[in-house]
Amino acid sequence: MEFWTEPQMASIHKMLNPGSIAIVGATPRMQYGGRFLAAALKAKDRVRVYAVNPRYDEIMGVTSYPSVTDLPEAPDVVAIVVRWDQVLDVLQESHRKGAGSAIVISAGFAERGVDDRRDLQRELGAFAGTSGMRISGPNCLGLANVKHDIWATASSRGAEGLTGPIGLVCQSGATAFGPFLVRAVENGIGFSYIISTGNEADLDFTDFARYLLDDPDTRVIAGFVEGFKAANKFLEVAKLAAERGKPIVLIKIGRSELGARAAQSHTAALTGADARYDAIFAQYGVIRVQDYDELLEVSHLLAHTPKPAVPGIAVVSHSGGISSLTADMCGQAGLDLPLLGDEARDGINGILKGFGWAANPADVTGFANSESFPQIMEHMINDPRIGTLVVASAGADTQAQQVISQRDRTDKGVVFLWTGSRDTKAGLAQLKGARIPIFYTPDKLARGLQSRLAYHTWRERRLADGFAAAPSRTAAQDAAITRALGLGRPTLSESESKELLAAWGVASAREHRANSAEAAVAAAEQLGFPVALKVDSPDILHKTEAGVVRLNLRDSAQVRAAYAEILASAKAYAPQAQITGVSVQEMVGDGVEVIIGVNCDPQLGPVLLFGSGGVMVEVYNDVALRRCPITRLEARAMIAEVKGARLLQGFRGRPAADLAALTDTLVRVSHLAMHLEGHLTELDINPLMVLPRGQGVKAVDALVVLRGT
């Protein structure tokens, strides 16, 4: 464990599995303190529950102690429901008493948006770290150990019989104990734990997720997250989750500016650049969903169906219209409904006798509600092309029971698309009770199945390929870094940037620096005409705009004239600019322009960008993103993701480009970003020319920006 310690996990364990709970600020009124006490008391036969409030002798039938110090034992968890300015005192007292952990319900911290409250929250976090008494909250609603039916929460909501394999972690307590809880109850979806983390002064989503990875009763981790505090921790959790085969399913706020604004106003969470999150989730196998029902349905599906042996889906319905729409949505989601083999088709036709359609989707009319339906399902699910069976119907008569029996007889996945009312009790309740995954619309079904397939496909590939790791730095790379940092300024000039890149094996267009017109002409003659001239300066980043670039210079006279012009332009554009020289470069002709960049996101770390070059990246934003470092397989996937990369394959009669060299370059730049982590802010190679196969790549322009010191 790089990020997590045994004592931290032990403290979380006590918080989630307490033998004793003290509620500081318990009251007889059913506000936060009273609700927490009432919730905890439901487990009083298994957990020792203490009220702490000097104003009462007894609340809800239990003794109320004047302070934590007065408690007869050191509680495993202290719930704190006092005014914001008393929270730290109670924490300190609890630590002195020897308490195992704390849940801070109190609000009034960073979410108020003022500095002193942010500072106070930071103090809470620091205290947890040094004392070892870990904290959930502040501004949370507590948590529930559903599997042992212990509810340590200020929510008035609870539920019985809700045990299941999904561990739910939400920053928003009202969401955890609101829509997620009530809809899970409604839909027969079960949890191991429900945890609200609030402002995350100390423990955050990833800490609890890390705990759940070790929990044998949790098979899927579901979350509702506004922003991540530490990307590295999240990535580490995602890696471990992949190894252990526990999918992470998330709602992550930040799809739009409006969401980011709202999240920041209420928990001070920074949502971050959304496209980067999407890319990283895909890279790390995290399944992103959009709404309450979807989070529950997809988590439930993953927990209650096996990994599909083959991707093919079979759909059977009593209705042609329903099966058409289901097929349509499956197709739109990119799923495959293979044609049935002869055996299955003939078998079903033998039952239908001229009615309906023995196809995939199958429209079996009234036979969906007959004693022949088990045979129909059997024919479909036994087809070797089929990995998962979807029954799209309304569960009337004995159909629900037939489907449950079918599921119990097979090692393939069985899923129900419920086309009846959600109010119907009989068949639907049976399916829920049997933990058959249920969807209510073809659209959601298809997206759920697609997420499941994508997850398993991703995981298989990822386990084979491994997660990328940057190799150790070479001596040359160490020297290049020392040199770059030694320049003492954040922005490197083009030639300095290219020199840095060279240490990671990224070739650039041949060039010479010149400090006079004559030297420029000599350089041009050595390189061979035509050439390009550019001013080399760490202070002029937008060279075309500044008018300090001249391309396609065909003879000495043109070079001489260009030399004078661009120096004059540089002077006019930025009189104070430091000019390190004029760069004379070969014109790199016969290649495809692409761009490679790195941006060090304050939340997510170094993110690599690959895109098609020229006008296309600007007009179409045709780019692929990945967290650094990447493997060669990931580099190839990035190239495949960019539509304009079709030009690399020899579009319209042009020669195919050197994809192997491009792949290498992407991997190497990702290593460079890791090696420079902490120093690098931004890197741009624009354009990188990808030459015909066997000829490599050449950076034509490059810019490195380091962190100011």
Added chain:
Amino acid sequence: MEFWTEPQMASIHKMLNPGSIAIVGATPRMQYGGRFLAAALKAKDRVRVYAVNPRYDEIMGVTSYPSVTDLPEAPDVVAIVVRWDQVLDVLQESHRKGAGSAIVISAGFAERGVDDRRDLQRELGAFAGTSGMRISGPNCLGLANVKHDIWATASSRGAEGLTGPIGLVCQSGATAFGPFLVRAVENGIGFSYIISTGNEADLDFTDFARYLLDDPDTRVIAGFVEGFKAANKFLEVAKLAAERGKPIVLIKIGRSELGARAAQSHTAALTGADARYDAIFAQYGVIRVQDYDELLEVSHLLAHTPKPAVPGIAVVSHSGGISSLTADMCGQAGLDLPLLGDEARDGINGILKGFGWAANPADVTGFANSESFPQIMEHMINDPRIGTLVVASAGADTQAQQVISQRDRTDKGVVFLWTGSRDTKAGLAQLKGARIPIFYTPDKLARGLQSRLAYHTWRERRLADGFAAAPSRTAAQDAAITRALGLGRPTLSESESKELLAAWGVASAREHRANSAEAAVAAAEQLGFPVALKVDSPDILHKTEAGVVRLNLRDSAQVRAAYAEILASAKAYAPQAQITGVSVQEMVGDGVEVIIGVNCDPQLGPVLLFGSGGVMVEVYNDVALRRCPITRLEARAMIAEVKGARLLQGFRGRPAADLAALTDTLVRVSHLAMHLEGHLTELDINPLMVLPRGQGVKAVDALVVLRGT
């Protein structure tokens, strides 16, 4: 009415509002015939119901007649539930008896996929047309006049108290009387009529929709459609619907190949090219949705909220997490949550007193369940920036009633995002009873509100702009058409194509046809160098591939050489090709390449395509589509839709292009397509060069393909 006649509407009226119903094939068993009889009998106090079946004297307490001829009156509607090969006989007999209309439940027609059944279905349609006794079906489930509680259906499902303003028309009967019916009941959503149309031998979706446009009790038309039989009728219905302000909300199969395959197998419906449907739905204000719940929720929203005076949405919730996700989804859908004005903000802050956030979205904590909540809502909804109020909460205590009162006091829209369980009865039932539109997830809410806003915005613009109409043809256009048709072959050569375009005012690059190298040189000298040479032939469509194009010829020698080369290439490529000459063209330099095309879709008619030119259209499929004809406003919208059209605005220092001329050209080509309807198969102008502002456009290459005769 161009497509519909008074007698046809009268026949539909009888079918939907029958005073008498005969069921041919009624049985005591609860199969199709028995179920239909039982359903009809529920209205027996208002409707005279007759069973027809020679094998019984009496069924379910009513006399069974041996045949339609023996009935005591001519029924308004005859329901036919007999074997497929007896249907036509029963129809003929019913017509002789003077019946008003027929519903054919029997299956076994075109959906069987064999020719004789297709032919028989065609006979049914023809009989309806000539007899005037119109038919719904075959292979349908019948219909329900919900507002008068008359159920003329073979479905066993019915419902009471379901009356409302949505007219539902579905090709799939099991969908109409399945998910739509049961979920409408569950969600308090009401219908005027439920109509299933089956295979549509005669009456189709558009005929019933046309009837519903005249029905004062129908405010929204909802549909589930696999394919349209006649695009012109559908477009006409959409136009009338726009004029009358009755939105059409549709699920249309065909998002994917799988859906198309399934639809074709079960009702022989052809789904058509999906991108064209999307384009035409947007052009005609038809709202396309994806699933059952969404169709109902969006229809209900449109029926039960006023047109928003301003687009701003206000969101208020008891929870920060819920309001963040709601804001996030609204932002993603392109909706605006304006910042509240001072008055609203101060007013709410006066209530919250330091708790929660008086913002938009507003997180009002426990005040959402207090007696102050009406004032909070009042402050938000009275803000002039706000057109619609969303309450995102769980309707506990008196909240639901407060929201209903608020809705009753305002002329703005009030919508509920229900975050509780769908099982909860109290508050949810009140909201349903009051017809407050309810959504259950932020994602669906946001998409619903966006559809509503887009519809009203579209309609306002459309009513101002009008629907396009092609002007009458000029004499020159008549002559051009005659000339083109007179060529006696479907494919026109480049120069013939350009000549046709010229009659609609579409200019081409200057060119001369030459039949010798000397003539080519003379032409080039007249045009001025550089020039292009191309073989002109109706038999060589892919000229670049054939090697019969030479560009940028700079002098006579090059022209002479090119002339020989391309004739040789033409000979080698297509020895039998008719060569109409060699075209010598000016090189059109300083413009932006775009493409314009027309494709005459067999279902949808002539569809205009505009796209960015060159590599971009191939790599990015960057195109906009519209049904012809179009207005100038629509032409401008097409240009705005194409991302690559940014280049037309003077990208990277290039001069702005002649957008006015491009707009004109799009409109004119759409007129040409209408003028040539029935003759045209395909038209391509690729590339069209858009010259700098004031200099117009020039077609550089063009291809017209007419229908073979």
